[in-house]
Amino acid sequence: MAAILGGGLGGLSTGYYLLKNNVCNNNNVKLFLLEATNQCGGWVKTIRTKDYLFEQGPRTIRPKGMPGLNTLNMMQDLGLSEHIAPIRSDHPAAKNRMIYVNNTLHMLPSSFRGIFQRNEPFSKPLIYAAFNDWKQPQKEMKDDSIYNFVERRFGKELADYAISPMICGICAGDAKEISVKFLMKTLFEHEQNHGGVMKGLLKSMFTGNLTEELELTELAKSAKEEKWSVYTIKGGLETFPLTLKNYLTDNNVAMHFNTSVKEIEFIDSSVVNLKKDNGEVLTANHIYSTVPAHVLARLVEKQHPKLSTYLNEIPFVTVGIVNLYFDTDKSLITPAFGFLVPPIENRSILGVVFDSCCIPDQKGTVLTVMLGGRWFHEKFGENPAESKLLEVALREIKAILKIDEKPTAYNVSILKRCIPQYVVGHYDRVDSIREYIENNNLPISLVGSSYDGVGVNDVIFSAKTQVGEVCTT
Numbered sequence: 001m002a003a004i005l006g007g008g009l010g011g012l013s014t015g016y017y018l019l020k021n022n023v024c025n026n027n028n029v030k031l032f033l034l035e036a037t038n039q040c041g042g043w044v045k046t047i048r049t050k051d052y053l054f055e056q057g058p059r060t061i062r063p064k065g066m067p068g069l070n071t072l073n074m075m076q077d078l079g080l081s082e083h084i085a086p087i088r089s090d091h092p093a094a095k096n097r098m099i100y101v102n103n104t105l106h107m108l109p110s111s112f113r114g115i116f117q118r119n120e121p122f123s124k125p126l127i128y129a130a131f132n133d134w135k136q137p138q139k140e141m142k143d144d145s146i147y148n149f150v151e152r153r154f155g156k157e158l159a160d161y162a163i164s165p166m167i168c169g170i171c172a173g174d175a176k177e178i179s180v181k182f183l184m185k186t187l188f189e190h191e192q193n194h195g196g197v198m199k200g201l202l203k204s205m206f207t208g209n210l211t212e213e214l215e216l217t218e219l220a221k222s223a224k225e226e227k228w229s230v231y232t233i234k235g236g237l238e239t240f241p242l243t244l245k246n247y248l249t250d251n252n253v254a255m256h257f258n259t260s261v262k263e264i265e266f267i268d269s270s271v272v273n274l275k276k277d278n279g280e281v282l283t284a285n286h287i288y289s290t291v292p293a294h295v296l297a298r299l300v301e302k303q304h305p306k307l308s309t310y311l312n313e314i315p316f317v318t319v320g321i322v323n324l325y326f327d328t329d330k331s332l333i334t335p336a337f338g339f340l341v342p343p344i345e346n347r348s349i350l351g352v353v354f355d356s357c358c359i360p361d362q363k364g365t366v367l368t369v370m371l372g373g374r375w376f377h378e379k380f381g382e383n384p385a386e387s388k389l390l391e392v393a394l395r396e397i398k399a400i401l402k403i404d405e406k407p408t409a410y411n412v413s414i415l416k417r418c419i420p421q422y423v424v425g426h427y428d429r430v431d432s433i434r435e436y437i438e439n440n441n442l443p444i445s446l447v448g449s450s451y452d453g454v455g456v457n458d459v460i461f462s463a464k465t466q467v468g469e470v471c472t473t
């Protein structure tokens, strides 16, 4: 009997890979999934009407790299190929990404030629950053913040205007706290092993890269050949967890909704009790925990306070999401993915996504304003009213995009502690957590955005890896 804790994308894909590994069928193992709310999907939530679509959580998925291609393989297997809406590299949403600096929107360079030209707000062409890296001495370190690394190797402007807003866009975090390994592990290794990023890149051109093989489905091949930048799902991303949920139910996985687990009690290396909030106890031989680290910390605290402390050391941030729909004949925005605001600008928003440009089949103008993140409490206090966030979002799009209209429809959500922060030392911390589990023979695997990557692809790939590890032992 195996239990999956949490029905977000991490939990659902764990179920998918357990079924694919024939855990349920061949070994006669029964599988059940426990989800605290009345639905699956976790942070993936879509509000859909005939005119517009509001994504409250993720909206686009990257098709690149092993984890990206792996997700596409899963999508095809689930029969979702026809529902995929790719954004190819020549689409305005792929080419046009902006930052808001000094009261102006600036387009970031999107072509090779662009790095030889001077683009505001940078004072020199970006190619100068490569010269800077060449000249800088190596600094031996185990880990560093991504801001420090980029500032040291490529200069302060790149750290302030490129990396800091990018980190806001990916994890709503502060680049001065986030580990360089979160996004630039290979570049950091080049510095540590070869004395500089450019030197390391040159060496790797001669040594070649060993990449693991992954058999590609037709969908993944199309994404590679047609150079997709990102993709989304027609009708909203929520279709993805719904399809996964149906796949699990069709394959006899027992789904327990409205079932919040309140405590985990390990009996021995192959028996574990899950205590529900109504006092009932379920027993399993192995647990795949996909709930956020701070939730798991609470569940194991009584028996394993040290493990709980490690888990609680992974910080999370709260994000405010304001979706806006303007029923206009003419679009109120220029075609682009949207813009990000570098933290150095000290404004109340992290950025705005131009959904009517990125998501197909929408009427009028649809925008999503993201607020807070690492600075949520500083800007809005502990428990701000949703009306406060709406007011700030409307004020900011009036100032920046000159949109004066009242939205025809809107939705405000405050997503409490929704994104884990991979701060400096994160990867050692996760190793210590897994080491503790192994040393104490605890029958639990850790999946989900708290450990091995914060994006949709990472969560799915981590489910595949963790299931694979248990199945081969």
Ligand SMILES: Cc1cc2nc3c(=O)[nH]c(=O)nc-3n(C[C@H](O)[C@H](O)[C@H](O)COP(=O)(O)OP(=O)(O)OC[C@H]3O[C@@H](n4cnc5c(N)ncnc54)[C@H](O)[C@@H]3O)c2cc1C
Pocket: 005, 006, 007, 008, 009, 010, 011, 034, 035, 036, 037, 040, 041, 042, 043, 044, 056, 057, 058, 059, 060, 061, 062, 259, 260, 261, 262, 290, 291, 292, 295, 319, 321, 415, 418, 419, 447, 448, 449, 450, 454, 455, 456, 457, 459
């Ligand atoms: C605002 C936002 C925007 C994002 N945008 C993107 C994007 O554009 N592209 C991208 O790739 N990624 C994006 N992400 C990241 C992506 O959404 C996450 O990686 C992914 O959804 C995490 O899935 P998960 O299963 O790990 O966690 P969750 O979605 O948190 O799922 C955990 C589940 O566990 C349940 N649970 C919690 N406690 C208990 C309990 N005690 N008992 C039982 N069940 C419990 C919860 O109800 C939840 O359903 C975004 C995330 C956010 C918040």
